[in-house]
Amino acid sequence: MPIRLDTEHSDFPARFATFLGSKRETSVDVQDQVSAIIADVRARGDEALIDLSRTFDRVDLAALGIKVTDAELDAALASIPAETRAALEFAKARIEAHHARQRPTDETYTDAAGVTLGHRWTSVDAVGLYVPGGTAAYPSSVLMNAVPAQVAGVPRIVMVVPAPDGQIAPLVLAAARLAGVNEVYRVGGAQAVAALAYGTATIPAVDKIVGPGNAYVAQAKRQVFGQVGIDMVAGPSEVLILADATANADWIAADLLAQAEHDTAAQSILVTDSDDLAARVVAAVDSMLDTLPRAEIARASWRDHGAVIKVRDLDEAPALVDRVAPEHLEIQAQNADRLAARIRHAGAIFIGAYTPEAIGDYVGGTNHVLPTARSARFSSGLSVLDFMKRTSILKLDADALGKVGTAAVRLAEVERLQAHGRSVSIRTNAGGGQ
Amino acid sequence: MPIRLDTEHSDFPARFATFLGSKRETSVDVQDQVSAIIADVRARGDEALIDLSRTFDRVDLAALGIKVTDAELDAALASIPAETRAALEFAKARIEAHHARQRPTDETYTDAAGVTLGHRWTSVDAVGLYVPGGTAAYPSSVLMNAVPAQVAGVPRIVMVVPAPDGQIAPLVLAAARLAGVNEVYRVGGAQAVAALAYGTATIPAVDKIVGPGNAYVAQAKRQVFGQVGIDMVAGPSEVLILADATANADWIAADLLAQAEHDTAAQSILVTDSDDLAARVVAAVDSMLDTLPRAEIARASWRDHGAVIKVRDLDEAPALVDRVAPEHLEIQAQNADRLAARIRHAGAIFIGAYTPEAIGDYVGGTNHVLPTARSARFSSGLSVLDFMKRTSILKLDADALGKVGTAAVRLAEVERLQAHGRSVSIRTNAGGGQ
Structure with a gap:
């Protein structure tokens, strides 16, 4: 009850x-195991992926290939019933339409002191999407992660999915094809996260990793955070x-x-x-x-x-x-x-x-990747913004620098960062030499 | 050269x-040490903070108090020269004015299928700001972290700062006072991060932790991520x-x-x-x-x-x-x-x-907390958005559900989540019973 x-x-x-x-979850401590797996992938690259996949997924990637071929992806898409494909396309179109409205706008403006301030948004260059393997196949999750990345304009969207006993659900591959995923690799677990973060000969590194996974995947994302960006730990x-x-x-x-x-x-x-x-x-x-x-x-x-x-x-x-x-x-x-x-x-x-x-x-049309386990207190569902970043912009002329520079020099002084102060005063005192 | x-x-x-x-940094492995510190603070709360501060900061918080009193904050603010205070206030006003423009807007709209979609932004309830201690005092960092939180509307802004040998730079306390920080605690290191994440008798838990720190602080933020939100690891x-x-x-x-x-x-x-x-x-x-x-x-x-x-x-x-x-x-x-x-x-x-x-x-006026060490590939400088989160909104009537429901039922079926499908069909088939 x-x-x-x-x-x-x-x-x-x-x-x-x-x-x-x-x-609600028994937290297993996999910190050291995951550290060892990451170190192994960094040291031995593809070889480590092959060995670890043999152990964890009972699959011989040396024979099967780490990368899923375009022909395999096309075959997967061709294999699903027309009605399923139509439902996936319907979902994709709705997700796309809603997420397109999330695209942020750039701005610059000049304030009363003559200082121009602003920001510009650009997409991440390469994103890795982790998809869990096994019997449960969630093509909707592929759409929910890949479509916002595409809408953001990410040029390279990579998917990793484990292939236990060599198998990957055709539905997942089909959804990847529909969602515009550029590369798919049949590798999972902490080793897949390590490969995405640091790169191997076969899998070039990405800049950000998203998607749910088991305790090993979650811990691996935690450990590579900083080397790459990650989404929330689900x-x-x-x-x-x-x-x-x-x-x-x-x-x-x-x-x-x-x-x-x-x-x-x-x-x-x-x-x-x-x-x-x-x-x-x-x-x-x-x-x-x-x-x-x-x-x-x-x-x-x-x-x-x-x-x-x-x-x-x-x-x-x-x-x-x-x-x-x-x-x-x-x-x-x-x-x-x-x-x-x-x-x-x-x-x-x-x-x-x-x-x-x-x-x-x-x-x-809204995203189904949402903050779990009380994390809605501090985080949001997945959106286009998760695949973009903001560069801030500042531009002053001599007059504006004259107006705001004195306070900057003062603060640099109290922080005992004299070179900071000098980089301002050398300009504002330019008439009288440094 | x-x-x-x-x-x-x-x-x-x-x-x-x-x-x-x-x-550029020698990475020290403090993973296990930090895990032990976090476990200690979770188990013993304030007592652990007192013991750890005695060890690491050579300070007796049992005598001095974990919390910095309002009188101490006022005294710190009164102690700084007028010119310094003016410079801090000038900086604060400019940071505030710029960040006020970052406040996001809510949106709802109804699409052609009759589905209402949207999102609403709300602030985080409580934010913890980590400020490094020691000889270097950076009041500007206090402003850069606290002002965006204030602009976001965060009701409770907490600061932690270690007090080595009992000392905290008055400039840092003064800046906290000016920036509207609500509570200040003289505790640092991984123990401060643990206290903010899990709470102790003296320090109620927060929802998100921001601010730079040494390797222990960075590792602690990494480990408590999920329990609370964190900013980037600087x-x-x-x-x-x-x-x-x-x-x-x-x-x-x-x-x-x-x-x-x-x-x-x-x-x-x-x-x-x-x-x-x-x-x-x-x-x-x-x-x-x-x-x-x-x-x-x-x-x-x-x-x-x-x-x-x-x-x-x-x-x-x-x-x-x-x-x-x-x-x-x-x-x-x-x-x-x-x-x-x-x-x-x-x-x-x-x-x-x-x-x-x-x-x-x-x-x-722009934020000086910016992505370091190549992380501008995937992350942005600190902004008001870091102190807010987005709730997505969906609203359908019977007609809209009729239009989009079939595809949802289909996808639920292929994902073998029959209860998902039934939650839709029980409504769309309502006329004919379930």
Whole structure:
């Protein structure tokens, strides 16, 4: 049974704090193992990739090739049903259209002192996209990572995906082809991250690495950060559904289960002011579980991490939601827009009864790579900005330098950086020599 | 002597690659030490901070107090000369004015399918600013980190600064007071980062940690990333000056030295098409070094990491600059604007003879926290956006869900996430029951 909390109970603050602090993943310490793998790839390049892939993925890359050929990619795309291809193209077009609006604008202006200030945005040159391998194939994740990079204008988009026993899901390769990925390598784990960060003879280094992975991949991204850029370190996913008595219990149950089926560490939370709705949702979840192919996973997630939180009224909810800072927030209630406007910390908000979170996973157009595990407190979903960077611009003439230079010289002096001060005064005193 | 490279020499590509790859910092492996410190602070809180500060900073925080009192902050502000305070206030006002223009705008729109998409920006709730201690006091860094957080609307801005032998530079405390920092704690190193990330009885946890530090601080930020957000991991600083024969050799020499005086690991690079200018700059550097208080540091930086790169003409330069991806780029040449427009990778560009980089350090208004050590390839200088995050918004009605739902159900099916599909179809088939 999911945990039940009630804001009217005197132990609510303590129990809610415990709930927030509970770990949903057993963190394995792979720090030293990953350091060793990275060192190995830096020292031996492709050879290390071949050896490590033989060990971890039971695949002989020396025979199969590290790089997936264009012919393989074309064959994968040709192999998927037309209806699937159409759905992927439909999703891609919608993601593209929305992300195109995220392109930032450059600006320069001259202020009252005569100082010209500004910034210019440019794309990253090369991006590496990590895609997990194995039985689960998520072509939608390929689109969600590759399309924003393309919209940003990244000239070189590289994908790495492990090939356990030599296999890569054709759907993933097909999505890569559709999304304009330029190169695909059949390598995974910390070794793939190391190869992307430092380069090997076969895999030229990239500038930034994005995409989810297991504990080894996450730790490897952490360790190469600085050498290259990385996106967030993804944790287990969650949904919080805010609902009142007017909501449809079956629809909410379906949405809770859509989250729960991802992973036993996933989390589904219902916050409602209606005991009756809560009861109906819980019953509907139990009933739907019986017919769900991934029932075992969903049941464990709902049992171990699910929660039903009863509030006095929905006015109480935004403060609770902000403390959870959920990756996904659904609001199925009257005044859903007004409630949404009061939320500060959430990766994405899905407003109204006809906006199940799954739409955002596939075809809404917004990105489904969102901050998990309370990181919406400080980070945003993936966007075009993650594949661009800003160069700031400053331009002064003699007059402007005269106006602002004195304060700069003073600050350089108090910081005891005399050469800083001199680089200003040598110009402002130019008439009288240095 | 700095290294001399010439693009007309046949060995240029190899030597330039070696130059780019050369390490300017000896990386010490403090991974395990830092893990132990973080674990200690998580387990023992304030007690650990007190013990570790006694060991590393020779200070008794049990007696002195972990928190710097308001009275101490006021006293620090009162202790600095009026002219210094005026310079700090001048800098703060200019930084504020520029950063206010970085505030992002919210957006929602409804597309042709009837889907409403958008995003909303909100500030982070609490930010921790790490400020290095010791003899060097950089009040400008306090401003550059705290002002953007304030402009972003961060309600709680916390500063940590070590107090070796009990001492904190009054300038740093004064700047914190001026910049609107809400709380200051006299603790540094990995233990301060751990306290900010996980909280102790005295220091409530924050959501994001920014600011530069030594190898322990950098490693600690790396390890707590995910629990909290972090800014970039700062490396040694660099300037690249692009100049032609029209440039003033003395001014360039002053700018190269302003960079070199920071740190023996700092790097100053001149790229020019003029042998004559190069010779005059090198001579001017040598001559100015004699009268520089921090000559020893600057001389070591210039000798060990300095470079003079001769190009055939400045048209060759942008490609070279992009490979260096310098933190600071000065362009002192005819057509400086045109050259600046061709650069893709630089933290900041300082255009024209009257824009010494030091202006950007203090009073230009742009941020001086910029990507170092080639990370301008994938990251940007600090900005208001670093203290905010974006919540994406999606809203469909029955009609819109009807239009886009089929493709979502299809993709859920191929990803074998049947509960995802059902959360859509249960709504679109609502007329005919589930």
